[in-house]
Amino acid sequence: MSLKALDYESLNENVKNCQYAVRGELYLRASELQKEGKKQIIFTNVGNPHALGQKPLTFPRQVVALCQAPFLLDNPNVGMIFPADAIARAKHYLSLTSGGLGAYSDSRGLLGVRKEVAEFIQRRDGYPRLTSFLGWLDSGSSATVSTLLSYISLLGGTLVPYYLEETDNWGLDVNNLRQSVAQARSQGITVRAMVIINPGNPTGQCLSEANLREILKFCCDERLVLLGDEVYQQNIYQDERPFISSKKVLMDMGAPLSKEVQLISFHTVSKGYWGECGQRGGYFEMTNIPPRTVEEIYKVASIALSPNVSAQIFMGLMVSPPKPGDISYDQFVRESKGILESLRRRARIMTDGFNSCKNVVCNFTEGAMYSFPQIKLPPKAIQAAKQAGKVPDVFYCLKLLEATGISTVPGSGFGQREGVFHLRTTILPAEEEMPEIMESFKKFNDEFMSQYGDNFGYSRM
Amino acid sequence: MSLKALDYESLNENVKNCQYAVRGELYLRASELQKEGKKQIIFTNVGNPHALGQKPLTFPRQVVALCQAPFLLDNPNVGMIFPADAIARAKHYLSLTSGGLGAYSDSRGLLGVRKEVAEFIQRRDGYPRLTSFLGWLDSGSSATVSTLLSYISLLGGTLVPYYLEETDNWGLDVNNLRQSVAQARSQGITVRAMVIINPGNPTGQCLSEANLREILKFCCDERLVLLGDEVYQQNIYQDERPFISSKKVLMDMGAPLSKEVQLISFHTVSKGYWGECGQRGGYFEMTNIPPRTVEEIYKVASIALSPNVSAQIFMGLMVSPPKPGDISYDQFVRESKGILESLRRRARIMTDGFNSCKNVVCNFTEGAMYSFPQIKLPPKAIQAAKQAGKVPDVFYCLKLLEATGISTVPGSGFGQREGVFHLRTTILPAEEEMPEIMESFKKFNDEFMSQYGDNFGYSRM
Ligand SMILES: Cc1ncc(COP(=O)(O)O)c(C=O)c1O
Ligand SMILES: Cc1ncc(COP(=O)(O)O)c(C=O)c1O
Numbered sequence: 064m065s066l067k068a069l070d071y072e073s074l075n076e077n078v079k080n081c082q083y084a085v086r087g088e089l090y091l092r093a094s095e096l097q098k099e100g101k102k103q104i105i106f107t108n109v110g111n112p113h114a115l116g117q118k119p120l121t122f123p124r125q126v127v128a129l130c131q132a133p134f135l136l137d138n139p140n141v142g143m144i145f146p147a148d149a150i151a152r153a154k155h156y157l158s159l160t161s162g163g164l165g166a167y168s169d170s171r172g173l174l175g176v177r178k179e180v181a182e183f184i185q186r187r188d189g190y191p192r193l194t195s196f197l198g199w200l201d202s203g204s205s206a207t208v209s210t211l212l213s214y215i216s217l218l219g220g221t222l223v224p225y226y227l228e229e230t231d232n233w234g235l236d237v238n239n240l241r242q243s244v245a246q247a248r249s250q251g252i253t254v255r256a257m258v259i260i261n262p263g264n265p266t267g268q269c270l271s272e273a274n275l276r277e278i279l280k281f282c283c284d285e286r287l288v289l290l291g292d293e294v295y296q297q298n299i300y301q302d303e304r305p306f307i308s309s310k311k312v313l314m315d316m317g318a319p320l321s322k323e324v325q326l327i328s329f330h331t332v333s334k335g336y337w338g339e340c341g342q343r344g345g346y347f348e349m350t351n352i353p354p355r356t357v358e359e360i361y362k363v364a365s366i367a368l369s370p371n372v373s374a375q376i377f378m379g380l381m382v383s384p385p386k387p388g389d390i391s392y393d394q395f396v397r398e399s400k401g402i403l404e405s406l407r408r409r410a411r412i413m414t415d416g417f418n419s420c421k422n423v424v425c426n427f428t429e430g431a432m433y434s435f436p437q438i439k440l441p442p443k444a445i446q447a448a449k450q451a452g453k454v455p456d457v458f459y460c461l462k463l464l465e466a467t468g469i470s471t472v473p474g475s476g477f478g479q480r481e482g483v484f485h486l487r488t489t490i491l492p493a494e495e496e497m498p499e500i501m502e503s504f505k506k507f508n509d510e511f512m513s514q515y516g517d518n519f520g521y522s523r524m
Numbered sequence: 525m526s527l528k529a530l531d532y533e534s535l536n537e538n539v540k541n542c543q544y545a546v547r548g549e550l551y552l553r554a555s556e557l558q559k560e561g562k563k564q565i566i567f568t569n570v571g572n573p574h575a576l577g578q579k580p581l582t583f584p585r586q587v588v589a590l591c592q593a594p595f596l597l598d599n600p601n602v603g604m605i606f607p608a609d610a611i612a613r614a615k616h617y618l619s620l621t622s623g624g625l626g627a628y629s630d631s632r633g634l635l636g637v638r639k640e641v642a643e644f645i646q647r648r649d650g651y652p653r654l655t656s657f658l659g660w661l662d663s664g665s666s667a668t669v670s671t672l673l674s675y676i677s678l679l680g681g682t683l684v685p686y687y688l689e690e691t692d693n694w695g696l697d698v699n700n701l702r703q704s705v706a707q708a709r710s711q712g713i714t715v716r717a718m719v720i721i722n723p724g725n726p727t728g729q730c731l732s733e734a735n736l737r738e739i740l741k742f743c744c745d746e747r748l749v750l751l752g753d754e755v756y757q758q759n760i761y762q763d764e765r766p767f768i769s770s771k772k773v774l775m776d777m778g779a780p781l782s783k784e785v786q787l788i789s790f791h792t793v794s795k796g797y798w799g800e801c802g803q804r805g806g807y808f809e810m811t812n813i814p815p816r817t818v819e820e821i822y823k824v825a826s827i828a829l830s831p832n833v834s835a836q837i838f839m840g841l842m843v844s845p846p847k848p849g850d851i852s853y854d855q856f857v858r859e860s861k862g863i864l865e866s867l868r869r870r871a872r873i874m875t876d877g878f879n880s881c882k883n884v885v886c887n888f889t890e891g892a893m894y895s896f897p898q899i900k901l902p903p904k905a906i907q908a909a910k911q912a913g914k915v916p917d918v919f920y921c922l923k924l925l926e927a928t929g930i931s932t933v934p935g936s937g938f939g940q941r942e943g944v945f946h947l948r949t950t951i952l953p954a955e956e957e958m959p960e961i962m963e964s965f966k967k968f969n970d971e972f973m974s975q976y977g978d979n980f981g982y983s984r985m
Contacts, residue, residue, distance in 0.1 A: 068716040068749040069786045071816035079820060086631065086826035109829070113623035121595060128593035131834075132585050135605060143601045160802070162574035167794075167801040170547065202663055202804065206828040213674070255529040288529040325530045333628075340628040341621070341833035343663065343804075355532035359540060365547035367667040368570070371832050372802035373592075 089460050093470035102468045105500060107488040110264070110432040112338030115491045120337060120398050122149060122391040123380040127373050129153035130164055148390045156376045164376075167369035171361065172200025172346070176379040180346050183382035188311035200378055202370045203343040204294050204331040211290065211327065211347075212256070214363065223247045223254055224478050229437065232426060233268035235259070237277040244285055257287045262295040262306060262430025265477050265487035267410075269304040269429045275312040279324050288325040288352075294345070295431035297335030300407045304429040310350055326350040332377040334432070336402040344374025406432070409490045409497055416501030421512040432491055435474070438484045438508075444515035456484040462511060467503045550921050554931035563929045566961060568949040571725070571893040573799030576952045581798060581859050583610060583852040584841040588834050590614035591625055609851045617837045625837075628830035632822065633661025633807070637840040641807050644843035649772035661839055663831045664804040665755050665792040672751065672788065672808075673717070675824065684708045684715055685939050690898065693887060694729035696720070698738040705746055718748045723756040723767060723891025726938050726948035728871075730765040730890045736773040740785050749786040749813075755806070756892035758796035761868040765890040771811055787811040793838040795893070797863040805835025870951045870958055871895070877962030882973040893952055896935070899945045899969075905976035917945040923972060928964045 066073045090108050097104045106114060113119065125145055130153050135141050141150065157163055159175030171177065177197040185192045201207040223243050227233040244254050259278060261270045270278075282289045291309040299306050310328055314321050331345035349357060384399075385392040410428040417425035417436040425436035440448075440455050448458035456473035463486075464470055474485025492500055527534045551569050558565045567575060574580065586606055591614050596602050602611065618624055620636030632638065638658040646653045662668040684704050688694040705715050720739060722731045731739075743750045752770040760767050771789055775782050792806035810818060845860075846853040871889040878886035878897040886897035901909075901916050909919035917934035924947075925931055935946025953961055 065747055067747045067784075067786050069813050069817045071814055071820070073716075074817060074820055086823070109628060111623070111628045113626035114628065116623070117626075119594075119624065119626045124593050124595075128589040128596070131592060132589035133580075134582060134585075135589070138605050140601070140604045143604060144596060144599050162572070162577070162802075163580065164802050165574035165578075165580045165798075165800045167570060167572045167575065202832065203829065206667075209827050255534075286526055286528045323528075325528050337626075339626045341623075341625050341830060343830065343832035352530050353532050356530045356535060359532070359535055362547070366670050368664065369802060369804065371663065371804035371835060373834055374832060 087472070087476060088457060089464060089470060089472060092461060093464055096464070096468070104464075104468045104470055105492055105496075106470050107492060108470045108472050110334065110489050110491065111340050112432075112491050113340065115489075116493045117338050117402060117491070118398075119339065120395065122385055122395045123337070123339075123377055125149035125391075126152045126156065126380060127376055130156055130373065130376055133157055133163055146390045148385065152380070156379060159379075160372060164372045166372070168200075168372055168375065170364045170367065170369055171197075172370055172375050173372070173379075176200060176375050177346075179379050179383045180348075184310070184348060188308055188314065190311070190314045198346040198348040199364070200370050200375045201345050201347060202367075202374060203333060204292065204329040204345045204347070206343075207345065207347055208258075208290065208292060208329060210363075212258075214360070223252065226478070226480055227263070227266055227268070229266075229426065229483075232429075233263055233266040233435075234270065234274045235278060237281050240278075240281055241285075244287075254285070255287060256290055257282055257285075258290045258292065259309070260292040260295075260431075261309070262293075262298060263433075264292075264295065264431050265433050265435045265472070265474070265485075267426070267428035267431050267433045267435060269299065269301075269306055271304075272307050272312055275307060275309055276316060279309065279313050279316065279320065279326075282326075283320055283324045288327065291326060291328040293328055294331040294334045296330065297403075298406065298432055299430045300410045301427065301429045306430060310348065313350065323351060325352055327352070330378075332374060332381050335381065336399050336406070337377070337381055338402075339374075339377055342374040342377050343371055344378045346378055405494045406490060409492075409494055410434070412494075412497045412501060413488070413490050416497075416504065420505050420508045423508060428490060432489045433487050434490055435485050435487050437474075438486060440484050441512065441515045444511070447515065456486060459484070459511065460486050463504070463507055466507045467500075469500065469504060548933075548937060549918060550925060550931060550933060553922060554925055557925070557929070565925075565929045565931055566953055566957075567931050568953060569931045569933050571795065571950050571952065572801050573893075573952050574801065576950075577954045578799050578863060578952070579859075580800065581856065583846055583856045584798070584800075584838055586610035586852075587613045587617065587841060588837055591617055591834065591837055594618055594624055607851045609846065613841070617840060620840075621833060625833045627833070629661075629833055629836065631825045631828065631830055632658075633831055633836050634833070634840075637661060637836050638807075640840050640844045641809075645771070645809060649769055649775065651772070651775045659807040659809040660825070661831050661836045662806050662808060663828075663835060664794060665753065665790040665806045665808070667804075668806065668808055669719075669751065669753060669790060671824075673719075675821070684713065687939070687941055688724070688727055688729070690887065690944075693890075694724055694727040694896075695731065695735050696739055698742050701739075701742055702746075705748075715746070716748060717751055718743055718746075719751045719753065720770070721753040721756075721892075722770070723754075723759060724894075725753075725756065725892050726894045726896045726933070726935075726946075728887070728889035728892050728894045728896060730760065730762075730767055732765075733768050733773055736768060736770055737777060740770065740774050740777065740781065740787075743787075744781055744785045749788065752787060752789040754789050755792040755795045757791065758864075759867065759893055760891045761871045762888065762890045767891060771809065774811065784812060786813055788813070791839075793835060793842050796842065797860050797867070798838070798842055799863075800835075800838055803835040803838050804832055805839045807839055866955045867893070867951060870953075870955055873955075873958045873962060874949070874951050877958075877966065881966050881969045884969060889951060893950045894948050895951055896946050896948050898935075899947060901945050902973065902976040905972070908976065917947060920945070920972065921947050924965070924968055927968045928961075930961065930965060 093104050096102050126149050159173045180198040181192040225243050228236050247254050296306045328348045332342055333340040385395045413434045414425050414427045417423050422439035423436050428434050445455045448455040454475045456475050460471050460473045471486045471488045554565050557563050587610050620634045641659040642653040686704050689697050708715050757767045789809045794801040846856045874895045875886050875888045878884050883900040884897050889895050906916045909916040915936045917936050921932050921934045932947045932949045
């Protein structure tokens with residue numbers, strides 16, 4: 064009998080082969096274990112702070128709640144439960160819409176919020192914004208990055224993987240990049256785009272200015288568009304390694320480069336100390352993209368009609384938070400600092416914890432929300448994994464999950480050099496639970512290493 | 525000098541050729557006119573009720589506002605501005621999340637809301653839901669339909685256009701469909717999917733049960749997946765033409781068909797009497813899609829991480845509105861009825877208005893939010909359009925816009941038979957403004973027809 068359109072056998076191999084490790088085998092097993100209810104699962108597989116107990120910031124939630132319920136603004140009792148600056152802000156944002164949160168906005172987002180984004184970028188980078196340019200609002204960075212990448216695939220482009228240098232604080236080696244691109248091109252592959260995540264996921268590094276310069280120069284030479292995923296720009300844990308935007312570095316380099324390199328940068332309300340993942344809001348900024356191409360992107364974006372409007376307001380609030388003197392300023396700063404400082408401490412506890420384990424080495428988490436320890440698996444463990452039909456780090460992470468409830472993502476899901484193994488965890492579990500989690504990890508790991516023989520001659524890196 | 529990745533000349537022709545009429549030339553010109561501020565623009569190009577003054581329903585907004593501001597639930601004064609049933613509902617929905625509105629949900633949506641959707645479908649269609657199946661929540665139907673269609677293109681499929689029968693109340697002629705598919709296949713095109721919009725956009729028809737049966741049989745014979753866009757299922761204006769879901773018709777047909785036809789149905793919070801377009805929430809329901817394919821769709825959906833959580837709650841509320849006896853029931857019913865009954869009257873005013881114009885004929889709007897009059901353009905007008913380098917109905921609609929501020933979408937943007945011209949408007953302008961809008965339309969149209977010579981021998985249909 065002939066196949067139907069959506070029978071499994073009719074599906075394209077590209078779809079079947081696509082892997083998405085963050086919600087892959089480990090996540091599915093963790094969800095099963097949770098359903099069985101026998102084990103408490105610690106979901107450190109996704110950077111989802113509120114799911115691990117982080118409380119939302121009060122002020123932005125007040126503003127968006129009021130925008131959802133605009134009839135409250137006329138209620139004589141509204142001042143009893145909402146501060147005056149939240150009420151004023153809600154009125155401000157509603158005035159930027161064409162019918163409140165229930166109306167589609169322009170597919171690039173609300174013009175008024177886009178202006179606030181442009182001012183934020185100007186304050187951050189020190190360059191006056193081009194009047195012709197305003198960032199576009201979207202419904203979260205992951206959907207936008209994947210749309211742009213498929214857009215680039217439509218152009219006949221292919222993405223070529225590259226490795227970060229673990230011994231160089233997860234920096235990029237541009238010579239290696241050049242080789243990868245040359246090799247791909249010699250195989251007839253059209254390379255069109257380069258993606259960097261800075262601060263890094265899964266690796267937690269902040270790229271240095273020098274490294275960013277090399278990358279931009281490389282993109283210019285190779286005529287690549289650079290997609291700069293900078294969603295963790297507020298998540299910085301080491302003063303010596305600040306976040307520097309690709310846009311600023313590019314502008315600092317001056318003409319002709321600053322007028323040449325095509326750059327798209329991303330930001331989101333999901334990360335930072337806000338962690339408003341479920342709201343699905345972000346922006347992207349296009350630099351040196353020709354106007355006619357921008358028009359085409361606008362046309363394609365129009366098919367999805369409108370980013371969600373409440374998340375656009377979250378983005379507006381994120382780029383223009385309460386100012387000194389505002390009623391809500393002190394509370395806002397207290398809450399924000401509380402979260403960021405705790406993340407900083409948690410980054411430290413986690414790195415130190417991993418580095419205290421047998422056959423585990425871990426770079427310090429300079430930014431973002433992740434720890435990416437290298438697990439030096441003994442040959443016997445690798446053999447046991449093979450027998451079980453598993454990739455070695457998947458084998459390790461599954462055992463870790465079954466033993467401790469800690470749900471991680473195996474390094475193989477992100478790509479890693481042959482014979483080297485990692486896992487990714489977030490630094491997001493509640494601070495008070497962290498010591499216990501790391502203890503439970505250490506206990507599991509050290510037993511695992513004993514079981515499979517840890518004396519196999521690896522030296523500490 | 526070699527091209528850069530995103531130079532216009534590097535873009536794929538498919539992207540450049542893609543047309544999206546709803547936000548096309550007419551919309552851009554209308555936006556310009558609005559910016560110039562010389563003319564008040566009546567945006568009837570998109571079904572965006574709140575942008576045209578429709579007020580949001582109070583109860584769902586109260587619930588979502590409380591979910592955004594969960595700290596209010598402990599505030600002793602909350603009862604002064606929120607009714608007790610809204611407070612209870614907010615607690616209910618928050619209990620279904622894993623960290624409130626700020627946490628990513630499963631990429632299929634919150635399980636608890638998916639159950640409410642399943643119960644709604646069961647009440648609507650009279651079939652007990654399959655325990656294995658629950659609808660998936662999404663961030664609006666347009667993004668999901670276009671993702672699924674590109675998914676289907678990935679399978680090597682192509683979409684083949686078809687026409688609706690204007691003289692048969694915009695029904696589908698299955699013999700024509702069979703011919704189109706046979707012809708496409710003889711040209712080596714793989715046809716995989718059939719899309720219907722019921723109630724119809726742009727045509728406003730409700731498909732009859734008999735017609736739906738024919739369509740389902742046709743999809744079965746041709747092994748096509750049917751995508752049933754049913755976002756206007758609550759927008760019904762003629763009692764003799766109720767909405768019937770494709771799912772119900774399929775189940776009524778019994779085995780083997782009911783177990784064979786692959787069907788995906790869509791719904792959204794943007795339409796109905798809610799009109800919550802800016803919230804970006806919807807669901808889709810899969811029938812007879814094999815579990816292994818569903819797994820693949822889940823994997824691909826996971827890349828976007830999570831539909832926005834506040835919109836999921838709107839969907840929950842839409843499928844389980846206040847019940848008789850609830851504090852907010854009367855107000856909810858009053859508001860809902862007010863909107864629906866007014867839409868019904870507006871549909872009537874608009875159809876009658878169009879039918880009173882020279883060379884204009886219009887089927888009655890049975891459902892959805894659109895009127896799709898046929899404009900019988902005189903040969904001289906067609907000639908003038910050609911001279912201006914415009915498609916004839918674009919020419920007409922641009923003149924209409926400049927003269928009256930009414931922003932419509934030319935029928936050519938949707939596809940229409942050779943030599944036949946339409947425009948689409950929504951029935952959404954405020955009821956009290958409707959007579960004036962129709963008068964201004966009539967004035968423009970009748971003058972246009974006189975100018976280009978209306979005595980060219982078309983007879984009224
Ligand atoms: C590098 C990176 N980009 C984007 C995202 C997702 O952002 P959003 O929630 O805006 O889709 C994540 C989420 O973890 C991420 O790690
Ligand atoms: C037929 C049809 N489907 C879907 C949509 C959009 O739905 P959503 O707002 O959920 O993307 C529209 C919007 O006008 C529509 O007309």
